[in-house]
Amino acid sequence: xxxxxxxxxxxxxxxxxxxxxxxxxxxxxxxxxxxxxxxxxxxxxxxxxxxxxxxxxxxxxxxxxxxxxxxxxxxxxxxxxxxxxxxxxxxxxxxxxxxxxxxxxxxxxxxxxx
Amino acid sequence: xxxxxxxxxxxxxxxxxxxxxxxxxxxxxxxxxxxxxxxxxxxxxxxxxxxxxxxxxxxxxxxxxxxxxxxxxxxxxxxxxxxxxxxxxxxxxxxxxxxxxxxxxxxxxxx
Numbered sequence: 001x002x003x004x005x006x007x008x009x010x011x012x013x014x015x016x017x018x019x020x021x022x023x024x025x026x027x028x029x030x031x032x033x034x035x036x037x038x039x040x041x042x043x044x045x046x047x048x049x050x051x052x053x054x055x056x057x058x059x060x061x062x063x064x065x066x067x068x069x070x071x072x073x074x075x076x077x078x079x080x081x082x083x084x085x086x087x088x089x090x091x092x093x094x095x096x097x098x099x100x101x102x103x104x105x106x107x108x109x110x111x112x113x114x
Numbered sequence: 115x116x117x118x119x120x121x122x123x124x125x126x127x128x129x130x131x132x133x134x135x136x137x138x139x140x141x142x143x144x145x146x147x148x149x150x151x152x153x154x155x156x157x158x159x160x161x162x163x164x165x166x167x168x169x170x171x172x173x174x175x176x177x178x179x180x181x182x183x184x185x186x187x188x189x190x191x192x193x194x195x196x197x198x199x200x201x202x203x204x205x206x207x208x209x210x211x212x213x214x215x216x217x218x219x220x221x222x223x224x225x
Contacts, residue, residue, distance in 0.1 A: 004157075033212075035215075040122070042120070042217035042218055043158070043215040043218075044215075045212055048212060058212070090157055092157075100146045100206030100213050102148070102160045102163060103158075103213065105157030105158050107155075107156060107157050108155075108156070108157055
């Protein structure tokens with residue numbers, strides 16, 4: 001079984017709809033991240049969480065919100081989806097350490113907003 | 115200015131060639147350097163991790179860091195079709211909480 005899972009894997013929605021992307025992990029890591037990947041722009045950090053009570057904005061948090069329901073679960077919401085949020089979304093986890101450590105990525109969710 | 119810049123490619127080489135992938139970064143505070151490999155329709159996976167200047171080898175892969183020039187490279191020797199993927203560099207700072215990723219270079223190794 002995969003250590004980091006994301007649901008759904010693909011989603012097509014319409015402008016203005018509320019969307020939730022879910023991430024679960026069995027690695028026992030404290031840190032979790034949400035990224036979006038766009039051609040020519042690479043991976044950009046949306047939000048990150050270092051434990052259940054810790055939520056931090058990343059580079060591009062506008063239009064997104066997150067919820068850390070448990071150590072193993074981290075959800076990303078688009079309250080009112082717009083077409084430029086069409087992208088590939090990745091969840092990632094890493095261990096708690098003094099500095100940056102390896103991040104383990106999920107398989108991604110391909111989101112299309114029409 | 116972006117924290118890290120990466121040659122966009124795409125890069126297409128014959129099997130057996132030596133491949134060089136490069137990134138530059140802007141802040142000398144960055145001390146942690148990673149290379150991730152991402153196959154089509156998959157999430158990135160860590161390939162190499164280093165935090166010092168110089169070379170680090172792992173099989174056919176060599177990661178090179180030049181902190182004085184703020185330049186990092188990944189070399190692939192005897193490239194194979196299975197190396198066809200997108201390669202992303204990532205850099206982080208000591209005491210920092212996140213990595214900054216390059217835009218990725220798409221590599222195709224032709225049999």
